[in-house]
Amino acid sequence: MDCDVDLLVVGAGPTGLFAAYYAGFRGMSVAVVDSLPEPGGQVTAMYPEKMIFDVAGFPEVRGRDLVDALVAQAGQYDPVYLLGRHARTLSEVEGGLLVGVGEHESVRAGAVLVTAGIGEFSPRPLPAADGWIGRGVVHFVPELSAHSGQDVVVVGGGDSAFDWALALHPVARSVALVHRRARFRAHPGLVRKVEELGVPLITDAEVAEIRGDDSGPREVELALSGDRRQVLPAQAVVAALGFTADLGPIESWGLELDKRTIRVDTTMRTNRERVYAAGDVAAYPGKVKLIATGFGEAATAVNNIAVVLNPDAHLFPGHSSNMG
Numbered sequence: 001m002d003c004d005v006d007l008l009v010v011g012a013g014p015t016g017l018f019a020a021y022y023a024g025f026r027g028m029s030v031a032v033v034d035s036l037p038e039p040g041g042q043v044t045a046m047y048p049e050k051m052i053f054d055v056a057g058f059p060e061v062r063g064r065d066l067v068d069a070l071v072a073q074a075g076q077y078d079p080v081y082l083l084g085r086h087a088r089t090l091s092e093v094e095g096g097l098l099v100g101v102g103e104h105e106s107v108r109a110g111a112v113l114v115t116a117g118i119g120e121f122s123p124r125p126l127p128a129a130d131g132w133i134g135r136g137v138v139h140f141v142p143e144l145s146a147h148s149g150q151d152v153v154v155v156g157g158g159d160s161a162f163d164w165a166l167a168l169h170p171v172a173r174s175v176a177l178v179h180r181r182a183r184f185r186a187h188p189g190l191v192r193k194v195e196e197l198g199v200p201l202i203t204d205a206e207v208a209e210i211r212g213d214d215s216g217p218r219e220v221e222l223a224l225s226g227d228r229r230q231v232l233p234a235q236a237v238v239a240a241l242g243f244t245a246d247l248g249p250i251e252s253w254g255l256e257l258d259k260r261t262i263r264v265d266t267t268m269r270t271n272r273e274r275v276y277a278a279g280d281v282a283a284y285p286g287k288v289k290l291i292a293t294g295f296g297e298a299a300t301a302v303n304n305i306a307v308v309l310n311p312d313a314h315l316f317p318g319h320s321s322n323m324g
Contacts, residue, residue, distance in 0.1 A: 002105055002106050002107070002108075003031055003080055003082075003107050003108070004107075004108045004109075005028075005029040005030055005031045005080065005107065005108070005109050005110075006023070006028035006029045006030065006109065006110045006111070006309055007019075007023045007028050007029070007030050007031075007109055007110065007111050007112070007113060007302070007305060008030075008031050008032075008033065008087075008097075008099055008107050008109035008111075008112045008113070009023070009030060009031070009032045009033070009079075009112075009113050009115055010033055010034075010087045010099075010112060010113070010114045010115065010116055010250070011032075011033075011034055011041060011114065011115035011116040011117060011279070011281070012032050012033075012034035012036070012039040012040065012041055012081070012083065013034075013040065013041020013042060013043065013115060013117045013279065013294075014040075014041065014043060014066065014067070014070055014279075014291050014294060014295070015115040015117075015278050015279030015280075015291070015294030015295065015297065015298050016032055016034070016041070016113075016115035016279070016298075017032070017039060017040075017067070017070035017071060017073070017074050018070060018073070018074075018294070018295050018298045018299075019113055019115055019278065019298035019299075019301065019302055020032050020074040020077070020079040021070070021073045021074040021076070021077065022298060022299050022302045023077075023113075023302045023305075024074065024076060024077020024078075024079065025077065025317075025320060026302055026303070026306050026313075026317060027306075028110075028302075028305075028306070028309070030074075030077065030079040030080070031079065031080040031081075031082060031107050031109070032074075032079050032080070032081050032082065033082040033083075033085050033086075033087050033099075033101050033107070034081075034082075034083055034084075034085070035084065035085065035086050035248075036083065036084070037083055037084045038083060039067060039070075039071050039081065039083070040063075040064075040067035040071075041117050042117055042118065043063040043064075043066065043067055044063070044064070044067055044142070045140050046140055046160065047063050047140075047160065047163060048062075048063045048064040048067070048140075048141075048142055049062060049063065049064065049141065049144050049167045050062070050063050050163050050167065051063075052066060052291070054290055054291065054292060055291055055292060056292055082101055082102075082105070082107070085101045085102040085105070086101070086102065086248060086249060087099050087100075087101055087249065087250065088100040088101065088102075088249045089249065089252075090112070090253045090254075090272075090275070092273075093108065095110065096108060096109055096110045096111070096274065097109050097110075097111070097112055097274055097275070099112060110274065110305075110308075110309045111274040111275070111276065111305045111308060111309060112274065112275050112276070113268075113276045113277070113278060113298070113301050113302070113305065114250065114255075114262060114270075114275070114276070114277040114278075114281055114282075115277070115278050115279045115281065115294070115298065116247065116250060116279075116281045117279060117280045117281055118245040118260060118280060118281070122243055122244050122245075123139035123140075123239065123241065123242075123243045124239075124241040124242050124243060124244065125239075125241075126155060126207060126237070126239040126241060127207075128206075128207040128208060128209055128210055129207075129210060129237065129239060132210050132212075132217060132237070135216055135217075136210075136212065136216035136217040136234075136235060136236050136237060137210065137217070137236075137237045137239060138236070138237070138238055138239070139238070139239050139240070139241075139243075141164055141167070141168070141238060144167055144168060144171045145171065147168055147171055147172050147236050148171050148172070149172070149173050150172050150173060150235040150236050151172065151173050151174045151176075151232070151233040151234050151235055151236075152168050152172045152174070152175050152176075152234065152235070152236045152237070152238060153175075153176050153177075153178060153207075153220050153232055153234040153236075153237050153238070154168070154175065154176070154177045154178070154237075154238045154240055155177075155178050155179075155207055155237065155238065155239050155240060155241065156177075156179065156238075156239070156240035156241050156242070157179035157180075157181060157183075157184040157185050157186060158184070158185040158186050158240065158242060159185070159186045159187060159190060160240040160242070161177060161179070161186065161238075161240035162177070162184070162186040162187075162190045162191060162193075162194050163190070164238050164240055165177045165194050165199050166190070166193060166194055166197070168238075169194075169197050169199060172236075174233070175199050176199065176200040176202060176232055177194065177199055177200070177201050177202065178202045178205050178206075178207065178220075178222060178232075179201070179202070179203050179205070180204070180205065180206045181203065181204065182203045182204050183203075202222065202224075202230070204224060204225040205222045205223065205224045205225075205230070206222065206223050207220055207221075207222060207223075207237070208221045208222060208223040208229070209221040210234070210237060216235055216236075217234050217235055217236065217237060218233070218234070218235070219231050219232060219233055219234055220232045220234040220237060245260060246260060247260055247262075247281070250262075253272070253275070254271075254272060255270050255271060255272060255275065255277075256270065256271045258283045260281075261280075261281055261282065261283035262277040262281055262282055262283060263283050263284065264276065264277050264278075264282045264283065264284055265284070266284075267300065267301070267304040268282060268297055268300050268301035268304065269301075269304065274305075274308060276301040276304070276305060277301075278294055278297035278298045278300070278301045279293075279294035279297060279298070280294065282297060303315050303316060303317070
C-alpha cells in the first residue's frame with residue numbers, strides 16, 4: 001500500500017503513538033510504521049505485563065494498559081498503521097520526503113519523525129533451544145495466561161528474567177530461574193522479591209538440552225558446575241538473555257549518529273531537512289531516557305513540524321483543554 005501523509009512516524013512505541021495523537025490534534029494526517037506486528041515497541045515486545053512507575057499521572061501502570069491507552073488516544077485521528085514493515089530508504093521529493101516501506105511500498109510524507117527507540121532488536125539466542133523457538137521456548141511473554149498451570153524455566157540473570165519470574169509465579173504451576181553465573185545483573189531489590197516467593201534460583205548452570213515431543217517441551221536438563229546434571233520439569237522456557245540492537249536501514253539515511261542514537265537540535269530536528277527524532281533514539285546534551293521525556297520531545301517535534309509544513313501555523317497551538 002502506498003500512501004501520502006503529512007507526517008510519517010517511524011516507530012510505534014509509546015513516543016511514536018503519542019506523536020501520532022499529537023500530530024492528529026494539530027490537524028496532520030499520519031502514518032506509523034514499525035517492524036513489529038503490533039503497536040507498543042519494546043513495551044509490547046519485552047514487558048507488557050510489567051508495571052511502569054515513572055509515567056506522569058499514573059502511580060503505576062501495566063505496560064500493556066499504557067499501550068492500549070496510547071493507541072486509543074491516537075485513534076481519535078485515525079492514523080494509518082504499517083506494521084510488520086521496515087522503513088528502508090529515504091529520499092527527497094518535491095514538497096517532502098519519500099520513504100520506502102517493506103519490499104514494494106512507499107510513503108510520501110511532508111516530514112518524518114523517527115521514534116525508533118533502541119532500533120531493531122533481536123533476542124540473544126539460547127543454544128539449546130534450536131528447533132524449539134515458538135514451540136515452547138519464547139523470548140518474551142505477551143500473555144501470562146498462556147503459561148497458566150505450566151512448569152516454566154526462566155533463563156537469564158538480568159532484570160527481564162526476574163521480571164518474568166515475578167510475573168509468572170502466581171500464574172504458572174512452578175517457576176525456576178537458571179543463570180550461568182553465580183551473580184545476577186538484576187537489581188538487588190528485584191532479586192530479593194523473587195527469592196522471597198520461594199522461586200528456585202539455580203546458578204552456575206546452563207541449559208544443556210530441552211526434551212519433549214510434538215506438543216512441546218517436557219523437561220530441561222541443566223549442566224551444573226562439577227559435571228553435575230539436574231533435570232527440571234518444563235512445558236515452557238523463557239530465554240531472557242537480552243538482545244542486540246541497531247538502527248537497521250535508518251543508518252544509511254545520512255543522519256548524524258552517535259552509536260545507536262540520532263543527534264538533534266532543540267527543535268528535535270536532525271541534520272536533514274524535514275527529518276526529526278524523539279524518544280530514546282534522539283540524542284542531545286543532558287538527555288534523560290524516560291518514557292515521559294519521549295512524550296515531551298514528541299510534542300516539541302510535532303509543533304515544529306507543523307510550522308515547517310505550514311509557515312502560517314503557530315508553533316504553540318494552545319492547550320488541548322481549551323479545545324473542547
